[in-house]
Amino acid sequence: MKKYVLLFSMFLVVLFIYSCQKKAAPTVSGTTMYLDLPATPDVYYASIDKDNYEATVGRVLFYDTHLSINNAIACGSCHKQALGFADNVSLSVGFEGKVTKRNTPAIQNIGNNVADFESQFVTNTNNSMLFWDGRENNLVNMMLRPLSNHVEMGLEDVSVLPKKLAGLGYYTKLFAQAYGDTSITTERISECLAAFTASIGTQQSRFDQYTQGNTTAFTAQEQAGMNLFVNKYNCTNCHHVTTGGYNGVITDFKDIGLDQNYKDMGRGTITGLNTDNGTFKVPSLRNVALTAPYMHDGRFATLSDVLDHYSHGIKPSQNLDDNLKTNKQPMQMNISDQEKQALIAFLNTFTDYTTTVDPKFSNPFKLK
Numbered sequence: 001m002k003k004y005v006l007l008f009s010m011f012l013v014v015l016f017i018y019s020c021q022k023k024a025a026p027t028v029s030g031t032t033m034y035l036d037l038p039a040t041p042d043v044y045y046a047s048i049d050k051d052n053y054e055a056t057v058g059r060v061l062f063y064d065t066h067l068s069i070n071n072a073i074a075c076g077s078c079h080k081q082a083l084g085f086a087d088n089v090s091l092s093v094g095f096e097g098k099v100t101k102r103n104t105p106a107i108q109n110i111g112n113n114v115a116d117f118e119s120q121f122v123t124n125t126n127n128s129m130l131f132w133d134g135r136e137n138n139l140v141n142m143m144l145r146p147l148s149n150h151v152e153m154g155l156e157d158v159s160v161l162p163k164k165l166a167g168l169g170y171y172t173k174l175f176a177q178a179y180g181d182t183s184i185t186t187e188r189i190s191e192c193l194a195a196f197t198a199s200i201g202t203q204q205s206r207f208d209q210y211t212q213g214n215t216t217a218f219t220a221q222e223q224a225g226m227n228l229f230v231n232k233y234n235c236t237n238c239h240h241v242t243t244g245g246y247n248g249v250i251t252d253f254k255d256i257g258l259d260q261n262y263k264d265m266g267r268g269t270i271t272g273l274n275t276d277n278g279t280f281k282v283p284s285l286r287n288v289a290l291t292a293p294y295m296h297d298g299r300f301a302t303l304s305d306v307l308d309h310y311s312h313g314i315k316p317s318q319n320l321d322d323n324l325k326t327n328k329q330p331m332q333m334n335i336s337d338q339e340k341q342a343l344i345a346f347l348n349t350f351t352d353y354t355t356t357v358d359p360k361f362s363n364p365f366k367l368k
C-alpha cells in the first residue's frame, strides 16, 4: 500500500514540475520548447533605415503559440517557411480545430515598396491590398486580425496579450532591445509582427536572375513557357510579370470564372458592389510552385489543375473578366500538353529557395 502512495506522490511531483515547465516555455502537443535566439540579430533590412530589432521580436512572436488563446497555434502554424509562408492544405486548421474560410496565402514582398516603407507602417498609403478580398491595406493594423479571428487564434480581446507575454519572461529583454524600455503594448506587438512579415522578401529566384540580364538562366522550355505566358495566353493582363521586375504587389481583383454561382462573394463582400462579386485579388505567382493547393479556396491541387481551368474550365460567371472571354463567351484556351509543361516550367522559375531556408525567417523555438 505504502508503495502505491509513494508512486502516486511521485506522479504528482512529476505532474507539478511538468505544469511549471509548461508555463515557462511554449509547448507543441505536450513537448517543451526553448527559445534559441542568437544575441546578434540577423540583418533583416539590408538597404533601408529600419530597426532590425523590431523584426527580430516579430520573428519570435510569429512562431510563438502563446499568441493564440489556448497556446496551440502560431502564425507560423499556417504560414510555413518551407512553403513560401503558405500552407499545404486547402483550408488551414485554427486554434480549436476549426478550418479557415479561405486558403492561406504566401507571405512575401508585402514590404517591397521600399521607398514607401515607413509610411506603410504609419498611414494607409501602402498600395498592397491584404487578404484575398483586400479588406485591409495597413500592415500594422492587419496583424491583430488573425490574433482575434475566432477561427485562427481566438484571442477575441487582444488587450490581454501584453500581460500574457510579459509573464513569459523572454519578451521583456526583447522589447527593451527594440524600444529602449520594457513596456509591451498591442501597438508594439503588431509593429514587430509587421516588421518581420514585411522583411520576408523573395528576390533571388531564377526569374530574377533572368530579368537582371542573365538570359542563360532559363532553359529553352522555360523560355517557351514565358513566351506563352506573356504573348500567346496573355496571362500578363492580370499577373503583371514584366522583365522590369515583378514583386507580386497587386491591387487588382478579378473573377476568373471558377463557379457559375458564387460560393464566396470575395471583394463584393467588402465593397457591397454587385460588380465586385466573385472577384478575388490576383495572387502573386512568386514561389507559386511551393504554395499548392491553389485559388482562394485551395480547390486545385496542382499547377496542372490550374492550367486545366484556364484551358477548358472557365465558367460563364456574372463578373467574368473580359480578358477571359472570346465573343462574350468564356474563353477556351485549349492549352496543349506540351505547352502546359512549358508553362509549369516557367512558373517554377519563380521559386526562391533562399527564403525558404533562410535562418532569419525560421522558427526560433527549438525542442528541448
Ligand code: HEC
Pocket: 062, 067, 073, 074, 075, 076, 077, 078, 079, 092, 093, 094, 095, 100, 101, 102, 103, 104, 105, 106, 107, 110, 129, 130, 131, 132, 133, 143, 146, 147, 151, 152, 153, 193, 197
Ligand atoms: C489558422 C491559420 C492562420 C493563422 C494562425 C494565421 N494566418 Fe495569416 N492568413 C490565413 C488565411 C486563411 C489568410 C487569408 C484570409 C483571407 O484572405 O480571407 C491569411 C492572410 C494573411 C496575410 C495576408 C497576405 C496577403 O498577401 O494578402 C498576412 C500578412 C498574414 N495572414 C499574416 C499572419 C500573421 C502575422 C499571423 C499571426 C499573428 C497569421 N497570419 C496567422 C491563415 C492563418
Ligand code: HEC
Pocket: 229, 233, 234, 235, 236, 237, 238, 239, 253, 254, 255, 256, 258, 279, 280, 281, 282, 283, 284, 285, 288, 291, 293, 294, 295, 296, 297, 303, 306, 310, 321, 323, 324, 343
Ligand atoms: C483575368 C485576370 C487573370 C488572367 C488573364 C489570368 N489569371 Fe491567373 N489568377 C487570377 C486571379 C484573380 C486568381 C485567383 C482567383 C481566385 O482564387 O479566386 C488567379 C490565380 C492563378 C494561379 C493560382 C495562384 C495561387 O496562389 O493560388 C495561377 C498559378 C495562375 N492564376 C496562373 C495563370 C496563368 C498561367 C494564366 C494564363 C494562362 C493566368 N493565370 C491568367 C487572374 C488572372
